[in-house]
Amino acid sequence: MARTTGTESVRELIADGRLNPNEKLVINRRSAAPIDGILDNHGNVVVDGKPYATPSGAAKAALNAKSADGWIRWRVPRLGGKTLDEIRRGS
Numbered sequence: 001m002a003r004t005t006g007t008e009s010v011r012e013l014i015a016d017g018r019l020n021p022n023e024k025l026v027i028n029r030r031s032a033a034p035i036d037g038i039l040d041n042h043g044n045v046v047v048d049g050k051p052y053a054t055p056s057g058a059a060k061a062a063l064n065a066k067s068a069d070g071w072i073r074w075r076v077p078r079l080g081g082k083t084l085d086e087i088r089r090g091s
Contacts, residue, residue, distance in 0.1 A: 008088050010055060011043025018087050025074045025084075027062060035062045037074060045074065055084050 013019040021041035026034045037047045037058055044051035045058035052058035055070025063073070071085040079087065 009043055010039060010045070010084065013084075013087060014039065014041070014043055019076065020078075024077055026077055027059060027073045028075065037062065045070065 010019065014021060014023075019039060021039060023039040025037040025039065025045060027037070028034050035047070037045045040046050040051060042051075044053055045055050046052070047058050047062045050061070052061060055074050056068060057070070059068035059070035059073040060066070071088065072083050074084050075081045076084070076087065082091070
């Protein structure tokens with residue numbers, strides 16, 4: 001997967017109103033059910049009740065993968081399925 005760059009954290013995206021606390025997130029998969037996550041008010045991505053400090057850490061755990069770019073894997077249904085990276089970049 002392509003690496004993304006950016007300086008804003010999820011917490012900053014919440015602070016400036018682009019994302020909301022308790023925002024629903026989803027990772028869509030081709031051959032399996034989607035994985036749901038939620039943002040807490042500290043900017044953590046919570047999956048199965050466990051908070052992760054970064055989107056990539058949460059995606060890696062949720063997908064049981066050695067690595068995963070959570071900024072491009074997590075999508076925000078409320079915003080038409082935009083990725084966190086698209087939201088961070090203002091796309």
